[in-house]
Amino acid sequence: MFLFIEMYANLTSSRELNFIERVTLLNITKILKKVLYERLRELSFVYQDSSSNPWVFVRSRNGYSQEMIEIDRSDWESCTIRCTFQTGSNSISSTKLAEGSIHEWYVYQSKEELHQVLNYFGELVEKYALQWFAEHAVVLSPAPPNYLGTEWIDFMHDFIETNHIKLEDPSSVVILDELIKQEIDQNETYSISFCFGEIIIKRFGAEWEYNKEQGPVLKNIAGNPEFKRSPHELVKKVLESQNQLSLQRYYSDIEFVVEDF
Structure with missing residues:
Protein backbone atom coordinates (compact mmCIF):
# COMPACT_ATOMS: atom_id res chain seq x y z
CA MET A 1 0.00 0.00 0.00
CA PHE A 2 2.80 2.41 0.90
CA LEU A 3 6.50 2.60 0.17
CA PHE A 4 8.76 1.44 2.99
CA ILE A 5 12.09 2.97 3.88
CA GLU A 6 14.29 0.53 1.97
CA MET A 7 12.63 1.68 -1.27
CA TYR A 8 13.45 5.31 -0.58
CA ALA A 9 16.71 5.27 -2.55
CA ASN A 10 14.75 4.58 -5.75
CA LEU A 11 12.73 7.81 -5.56
CA THR A 12 14.40 9.78 -8.33
CA SER A 13 11.69 11.53 -10.34
CA SER A 14 11.82 15.33 -10.52
CA ARG A 15 8.40 15.57 -8.86
CA GLU A 16 9.65 13.53 -5.91
CA LEU A 17 12.90 15.46 -5.60
CA ASN A 18 11.09 18.80 -5.77
CA PHE A 19 8.76 17.71 -3.00
CA ILE A 20 11.70 16.56 -0.89
CA GLU A 21 13.33 19.97 -1.32
CA ARG A 22 10.13 21.71 -0.23
CA VAL A 23 9.31 19.39 2.66
CA THR A 24 11.02 21.58 5.25
CA LEU A 25 8.47 24.27 4.42
CA LEU A 26 5.55 21.92 4.83
CA ASN A 27 3.62 22.38 8.04
CA ILE A 28 3.39 18.73 8.98
CA THR A 29 1.84 19.58 12.33
CA LYS A 30 -1.03 21.39 10.63
CA ILE A 31 -1.70 18.47 8.29
CA LEU A 32 -1.41 15.92 11.09
CA LYS A 33 -3.90 17.79 13.25
CA LYS A 34 -6.29 18.22 10.33
CA VAL A 35 -6.27 14.49 9.57
CA LEU A 36 -6.10 12.96 13.06
CA TYR A 37 -7.05 15.51 15.73
CA GLU A 38 -10.84 15.01 15.71
CA ARG A 39 -10.64 11.35 14.75
CA LEU A 40 -8.50 10.48 17.76
CA ARG A 41 -10.28 12.91 20.09
CA GLU A 42 -13.45 10.88 19.57
CA LEU A 43 -11.49 7.95 21.04
CA SER A 44 -10.44 10.14 24.02
CA PHE A 45 -6.87 10.69 22.80
CA VAL A 46 -5.76 14.27 23.48
CA TYR A 47 -3.12 15.95 21.35
CA GLN A 48 -0.13 17.21 23.32
CA ASP A 49 0.40 20.64 21.87
CA SER A 50 3.71 20.74 20.05
CA SER A 51 4.97 21.96 16.71
CA SER A 52 7.97 19.66 16.75
CA ASN A 53 8.82 16.02 16.16
CA PRO A 54 7.52 13.70 17.61
CA TRP A 55 3.78 14.32 17.75
CA VAL A 56 1.93 12.64 20.61
CA PHE A 57 -1.71 11.84 21.41
CA VAL A 58 -2.43 10.69 24.97
CA ARG A 59 -5.40 8.94 26.55
CA SER A 60 -5.70 8.90 30.34
CA ARG A 61 -7.93 6.52 32.27
CA ASN A 62 -8.31 6.50 36.04
CA GLY A 63 -6.26 3.73 37.59
CA TYR A 64 -4.33 2.91 34.42
CA SER A 65 -1.07 3.99 32.85
CA GLN A 66 -1.39 6.57 30.07
CA GLU A 67 -1.83 5.25 26.53
CA MET A 68 0.17 7.08 23.88
CA ILE A 69 0.18 7.29 20.10
CA GLU A 70 3.48 8.72 18.94
CA ILE A 71 4.10 9.81 15.36
CA ASP A 72 7.59 10.85 14.41
CA ARG A 73 9.59 11.77 11.36
CA SER A 74 13.00 10.30 10.59
CA ASP A 75 16.05 12.42 11.38
CA TRP A 76 18.02 10.56 8.72
CA GLU A 77 15.72 10.32 5.71
CA SER A 78 13.42 12.99 4.31
CA CYS A 79 9.71 12.30 3.86
CA THR A 80 9.57 9.25 6.11
CA ILE A 81 7.21 8.84 9.03
CA ARG A 82 6.14 6.14 11.48
CA CYS A 83 3.61 5.49 14.23
CA THR A 84 4.23 3.79 17.59
CA PHE A 85 1.84 2.76 20.35
CA GLN A 86 2.93 2.59 23.98
CA THR A 87 1.60 2.20 27.49
CA GLY A 88 3.65 1.64 30.61
CA SER A 89 6.82 -0.17 29.52
CA ASN A 90 5.10 -1.79 26.51
CA SER A 91 5.42 -0.42 22.99
CA ILE A 92 4.91 -1.66 19.44
CA SER A 93 5.23 -0.13 15.98
CA SER A 94 2.13 0.20 13.84
CA THR A 95 3.61 -2.03 11.13
CA LYS A 96 4.48 -4.78 13.60
CA LEU A 97 1.02 -4.65 15.14
CA ALA A 98 -1.00 -4.58 11.93
CA GLU A 99 1.22 -6.34 9.42
CA GLY A 100 3.71 -8.37 11.42
CA SER A 101 6.43 -6.47 9.55
CA ILE A 102 9.75 -5.27 10.90
CA HIS A 103 9.55 -2.19 8.64
CA GLU A 104 8.62 0.87 10.67
CA TRP A 105 8.91 3.82 8.32
CA TYR A 106 6.51 4.93 5.59
CA VAL A 107 7.65 7.09 2.68
CA TYR A 108 5.42 9.85 1.30
CA GLN A 109 6.23 11.61 -1.96
CA SER A 110 3.63 14.36 -1.91
CA LYS A 111 1.27 16.22 0.36
CA GLU A 112 -1.55 13.95 -0.76
CA GLU A 113 0.43 10.83 0.12
CA LEU A 114 1.19 12.25 3.57
CA HIS A 115 -2.57 12.62 4.04
CA GLN A 116 -3.00 8.99 2.98
CA VAL A 117 -0.36 7.71 5.40
CA LEU A 118 -1.86 9.65 8.31
CA ASN A 119 -5.34 8.39 7.47
CA TYR A 120 -3.90 4.89 7.42
CA PHE A 121 -2.50 5.46 10.92
CA GLY A 122 -6.00 6.45 12.02
CA GLU A 123 -7.37 3.19 10.62
CA LEU A 124 -4.68 1.20 12.44
CA VAL A 125 -5.64 2.84 15.73
CA GLU A 126 -9.29 1.90 15.27
CA LYS A 127 -8.69 -1.63 13.96
CA TYR A 128 -5.70 -2.76 16.02
CA ALA A 129 -4.34 -0.28 18.58
CA LEU A 130 -7.47 -0.03 20.73
CA GLN A 131 -7.44 -3.79 21.22
CA TRP A 132 -3.69 -3.77 21.87
CA PHE A 133 -4.10 -1.08 24.53
CA ALA A 134 -6.87 -3.12 26.18
CA GLU A 135 -4.69 -6.24 26.24
CA HIS A 136 -1.67 -4.38 27.64
CA ALA A 137 -3.44 -2.11 30.13
CA VAL A 138 -1.19 -1.32 33.08
CA VAL A 139 -3.02 -0.96 36.39
CA LEU A 140 -1.45 1.76 38.52
CA SER A 141 -0.92 1.37 42.22
CA PRO A 142 -2.88 3.89 44.29
CA ALA A 143 -0.88 7.06 44.82
CA PRO A 144 0.45 7.53 48.35
CA PRO A 145 -1.05 10.27 50.52
CA ASN A 146 0.48 13.71 50.56
CA TYR A 147 2.87 13.10 53.43
CA LEU A 148 4.17 16.63 52.87
CA GLY A 149 0.95 17.98 54.38
Whole structure:
Protein backbone atom coordinates (compact mmCIF):
# COMPACT_ATOMS: atom_id res chain seq x y z
CA MET A 1 0.00 0.00 0.00
CA PHE A 2 2.80 2.41 0.90
CA LEU A 3 6.50 2.60 0.17
CA PHE A 4 8.76 1.44 2.99
CA ILE A 5 12.09 2.97 3.88
CA GLU A 6 14.29 0.53 1.97
CA MET A 7 12.63 1.68 -1.27
CA TYR A 8 13.45 5.31 -0.58
CA ALA A 9 16.71 5.27 -2.55
CA ASN A 10 14.75 4.58 -5.75
CA LEU A 11 12.73 7.81 -5.56
CA THR A 12 14.40 9.78 -8.33
CA SER A 13 11.69 11.53 -10.34
CA SER A 14 11.82 15.33 -10.52
CA ARG A 15 8.40 15.57 -8.86
CA GLU A 16 9.65 13.53 -5.91
CA LEU A 17 12.90 15.46 -5.60
CA ASN A 18 11.09 18.80 -5.77
CA PHE A 19 8.76 17.71 -3.00
CA ILE A 20 11.70 16.56 -0.89
CA GLU A 21 13.33 19.97 -1.32
CA ARG A 22 10.13 21.71 -0.23
CA VAL A 23 9.31 19.39 2.66
CA THR A 24 11.02 21.58 5.25
CA LEU A 25 8.47 24.27 4.42
CA LEU A 26 5.55 21.92 4.83
CA ASN A 27 3.62 22.38 8.04
CA ILE A 28 3.39 18.73 8.98
CA THR A 29 1.84 19.58 12.33
CA LYS A 30 -1.03 21.39 10.63
CA ILE A 31 -1.70 18.47 8.29
CA LEU A 32 -1.41 15.92 11.09
CA LYS A 33 -3.90 17.79 13.25
CA LYS A 34 -6.29 18.22 10.33
CA VAL A 35 -6.27 14.49 9.57
CA LEU A 36 -6.10 12.96 13.06
CA TYR A 37 -7.05 15.51 15.73
CA GLU A 38 -10.84 15.01 15.71
CA ARG A 39 -10.64 11.35 14.75
CA LEU A 40 -8.50 10.48 17.76
CA ARG A 41 -10.28 12.91 20.09
CA GLU A 42 -13.45 10.88 19.57
CA LEU A 43 -11.49 7.95 21.04
CA SER A 44 -10.44 10.14 24.02
CA PHE A 45 -6.87 10.69 22.80
CA VAL A 46 -5.76 14.27 23.48
CA TYR A 47 -3.12 15.95 21.35
CA GLN A 48 -0.13 17.21 23.32
CA ASP A 49 0.40 20.64 21.87
CA SER A 50 3.71 20.74 20.05
CA SER A 51 4.97 21.96 16.71
CA SER A 52 7.97 19.66 16.75
CA ASN A 53 8.82 16.02 16.16
CA PRO A 54 7.52 13.70 17.61
CA TRP A 55 3.78 14.32 17.75
CA VAL A 56 1.93 12.64 20.61
CA PHE A 57 -1.71 11.84 21.41
CA VAL A 58 -2.43 10.69 24.97
CA ARG A 59 -5.40 8.94 26.55
CA SER A 60 -5.70 8.90 30.34
CA ARG A 61 -7.93 6.52 32.27
CA ASN A 62 -8.31 6.50 36.04
CA GLY A 63 -6.26 3.73 37.59
CA TYR A 64 -4.33 2.91 34.42
CA SER A 65 -1.07 3.99 32.85
CA GLN A 66 -1.39 6.57 30.07
CA GLU A 67 -1.83 5.25 26.53
CA MET A 68 0.17 7.08 23.88
CA ILE A 69 0.18 7.29 20.10
CA GLU A 70 3.48 8.72 18.94
CA ILE A 71 4.10 9.81 15.36
CA ASP A 72 7.59 10.85 14.41
CA ARG A 73 9.59 11.77 11.36
CA SER A 74 13.00 10.30 10.59
CA ASP A 75 16.05 12.42 11.38
CA TRP A 76 18.02 10.56 8.72
CA GLU A 77 15.72 10.32 5.71
CA SER A 78 13.42 12.99 4.31
CA CYS A 79 9.71 12.30 3.86
CA THR A 80 9.57 9.25 6.11
CA ILE A 81 7.21 8.84 9.03
CA ARG A 82 6.14 6.14 11.48
CA CYS A 83 3.61 5.49 14.23
CA THR A 84 4.23 3.79 17.59
CA PHE A 85 1.84 2.76 20.35
CA GLN A 86 2.93 2.59 23.98
CA THR A 87 1.60 2.20 27.49
CA GLY A 88 3.65 1.64 30.61
CA SER A 89 6.82 -0.17 29.52
CA ASN A 90 5.10 -1.79 26.51
CA SER A 91 5.42 -0.42 22.99
CA ILE A 92 4.91 -1.66 19.44
CA SER A 93 5.23 -0.13 15.98
CA SER A 94 2.13 0.20 13.84
CA THR A 95 3.61 -2.03 11.13
CA LYS A 96 4.48 -4.78 13.60
CA LEU A 97 1.02 -4.65 15.14
CA ALA A 98 -1.00 -4.58 11.93
CA GLU A 99 1.22 -6.34 9.42
CA GLY A 100 3.71 -8.37 11.42
CA SER A 101 6.43 -6.47 9.55
CA ILE A 102 9.75 -5.27 10.90
CA HIS A 103 9.55 -2.19 8.64
CA GLU A 104 8.62 0.87 10.67
CA TRP A 105 8.91 3.82 8.32
CA TYR A 106 6.51 4.93 5.59
CA VAL A 107 7.65 7.09 2.68
CA TYR A 108 5.42 9.85 1.30
CA GLN A 109 6.23 11.61 -1.96
CA SER A 110 3.63 14.36 -1.91
CA LYS A 111 1.27 16.22 0.36
CA GLU A 112 -1.55 13.95 -0.76
CA GLU A 113 0.43 10.83 0.12
CA LEU A 114 1.19 12.25 3.57
CA HIS A 115 -2.57 12.62 4.04
CA GLN A 116 -3.00 8.99 2.98
CA VAL A 117 -0.36 7.71 5.40
CA LEU A 118 -1.86 9.65 8.31
CA ASN A 119 -5.34 8.39 7.47
CA TYR A 120 -3.90 4.89 7.42
CA PHE A 121 -2.50 5.46 10.92
CA GLY A 122 -6.00 6.45 12.02
CA GLU A 123 -7.37 3.19 10.62
CA LEU A 124 -4.68 1.20 12.44
CA VAL A 125 -5.64 2.84 15.73
CA GLU A 126 -9.29 1.90 15.27
CA LYS A 127 -8.69 -1.63 13.96
CA TYR A 128 -5.70 -2.76 16.02
CA ALA A 129 -4.34 -0.28 18.58
CA LEU A 130 -7.47 -0.03 20.73
CA GLN A 131 -7.44 -3.79 21.22
CA TRP A 132 -3.69 -3.77 21.87
CA PHE A 133 -4.10 -1.08 24.53
CA ALA A 134 -6.87 -3.12 26.18
CA GLU A 135 -4.69 -6.24 26.24
CA HIS A 136 -1.67 -4.38 27.64
CA ALA A 137 -3.44 -2.11 30.13
CA VAL A 138 -1.19 -1.32 33.08
CA VAL A 139 -3.02 -0.96 36.39
CA LEU A 140 -1.45 1.76 38.52
CA SER A 141 -0.92 1.37 42.22
CA PRO A 142 -2.88 3.89 44.29
CA ALA A 143 -0.88 7.06 44.82
CA PRO A 144 0.45 7.53 48.35
CA PRO A 145 -1.05 10.27 50.52
CA ASN A 146 0.48 13.71 50.56
CA TYR A 147 2.87 13.10 53.43
CA LEU A 148 4.17 16.63 52.87
CA GLY A 149 0.95 17.98 54.38
CA THR A 150 0.69 19.72 57.76
CA GLU A 151 -1.19 16.78 59.26
CA TRP A 152 2.01 14.70 58.94
CA ILE A 153 4.35 17.17 60.66
CA ASP A 154 4.08 15.76 64.19
CA PHE A 155 4.36 12.16 63.00
CA MET A 156 7.45 12.93 60.90
CA HIS A 157 9.07 14.87 63.74
CA ASP A 158 8.57 11.99 66.20
CA PHE A 159 9.89 9.47 63.66
CA ILE A 160 13.04 11.51 63.05
CA GLU A 161 13.66 12.07 66.76
CA THR A 162 13.00 8.46 67.76
CA ASN A 163 15.38 7.05 65.15
CA HIS A 164 18.08 9.71 65.56
CA ILE A 165 17.98 10.71 61.91
CA LYS A 166 19.96 13.78 60.87
CA LEU A 167 18.55 15.07 57.60
CA GLU A 168 21.64 17.17 56.89
CA ASP A 169 23.90 14.09 57.20
CA PRO A 170 23.94 11.66 54.21
CA SER A 171 25.16 8.88 56.53
CA SER A 172 21.61 8.79 57.93
CA VAL A 173 20.67 6.86 54.77
CA VAL A 174 22.29 3.87 56.51
CA ILE A 175 19.76 4.22 59.34
CA LEU A 176 16.92 4.31 56.82
CA ASP A 177 18.14 1.08 55.23
CA GLU A 178 18.30 -0.59 58.65
CA LEU A 179 14.73 0.48 59.38
CA ILE A 180 13.55 -0.97 56.07
CA LYS A 181 14.92 -4.37 57.11
CA GLN A 182 12.62 -4.33 60.12
CA GLU A 183 8.86 -4.79 60.09
CA ILE A 184 7.51 -1.33 59.35
CA ASP A 185 3.98 -0.15 58.72
CA GLN A 186 2.77 1.99 55.82
CA ASN A 187 3.12 5.28 57.68
CA GLU A 188 6.71 4.44 58.57
CA THR A 189 7.34 3.69 54.90
CA TYR A 190 6.18 7.20 54.03
CA SER A 191 8.34 8.61 56.84
CA ILE A 192 11.42 6.89 55.43
CA SER A 193 10.51 8.26 51.99
CA PHE A 194 10.20 11.76 53.40
CA CYS A 195 13.55 11.52 55.20
CA PHE A 196 15.34 10.21 52.12
CA GLY A 197 13.88 13.04 50.06
CA GLU A 198 14.94 15.64 52.61
CA ILE A 199 18.49 14.25 52.69
CA ILE A 200 18.65 14.57 48.89
CA ILE A 201 17.35 18.14 49.08
CA LYS A 202 19.88 19.19 51.71
CA ARG A 203 22.79 17.46 49.94
CA PHE A 204 22.17 18.24 46.27
CA GLY A 205 19.34 20.74 46.18
CA ALA A 206 15.85 19.81 44.96
CA GLU A 207 12.17 20.66 45.42
CA TRP A 208 9.17 18.68 46.54
CA GLU A 209 6.20 18.53 44.19
CA TYR A 210 2.91 16.78 44.90
CA ASN A 211 1.24 14.96 42.03
CA LYS A 212 -2.17 13.40 42.69
CA GLU A 213 -1.28 10.46 40.44
CA GLN A 214 2.26 9.87 41.72
CA GLY A 215 2.24 11.40 45.18
CA PRO A 216 5.20 13.47 46.47
CA VAL A 217 8.04 13.70 43.94
CA LEU A 218 11.47 15.33 44.04
CA LYS A 219 12.06 17.60 41.06
CA ASN A 220 14.85 19.85 39.85
CA ILE A 221 17.51 17.75 41.58
CA ALA A 222 20.85 19.61 41.58
CA GLY A 223 19.18 22.34 39.55
CA ASN A 224 18.37 20.05 36.62
CA PRO A 225 14.66 20.35 35.70
CA GLU A 226 14.83 16.98 33.91
CA PHE A 227 16.15 15.12 36.97
CA LYS A 228 13.28 13.81 39.10
CA ARG A 229 12.89 10.96 41.59
CA SER A 230 10.00 9.52 43.57
CA PRO A 231 11.34 8.65 47.06
CA HIS A 232 8.45 6.36 48.00
CA GLU A 233 8.90 4.42 44.74
CA LEU A 234 12.57 3.91 45.59
CA VAL A 235 11.66 2.76 49.11
CA LYS A 236 9.07 0.41 47.62
CA LYS A 237 11.67 -1.13 45.30
CA VAL A 238 14.04 -1.68 48.22
CA LEU A 239 11.27 -3.34 50.25
CA GLU A 240 10.38 -5.65 47.36
CA SER A 241 13.99 -6.52 46.50
CA GLN A 242 14.58 -8.77 49.53
CA ASN A 243 17.81 -7.00 50.47
CA GLN A 244 19.10 -6.87 46.88
CA LEU A 245 18.68 -3.09 46.71
CA SER A 246 19.22 -0.29 49.19
CA LEU A 247 18.65 3.43 49.57
CA GLN A 248 22.42 3.77 49.87
CA ARG A 249 22.71 2.46 46.33
CA TYR A 250 20.06 4.88 45.06
CA TYR A 251 21.81 7.72 46.87
CA SER A 252 25.09 6.77 45.15
CA ASP A 253 23.31 6.61 41.79
CA ILE A 254 21.95 10.13 42.27
CA GLU A 255 25.39 11.35 43.37
CA PHE A 256 26.96 9.80 40.26
CA VAL A 257 24.45 11.50 37.96
CA VAL A 258 24.88 14.86 39.68
CA GLU A 259 28.66 14.71 39.24
CA ASP A 260 28.15 14.62 35.46
CA PHE A 261 26.12 17.85 35.42
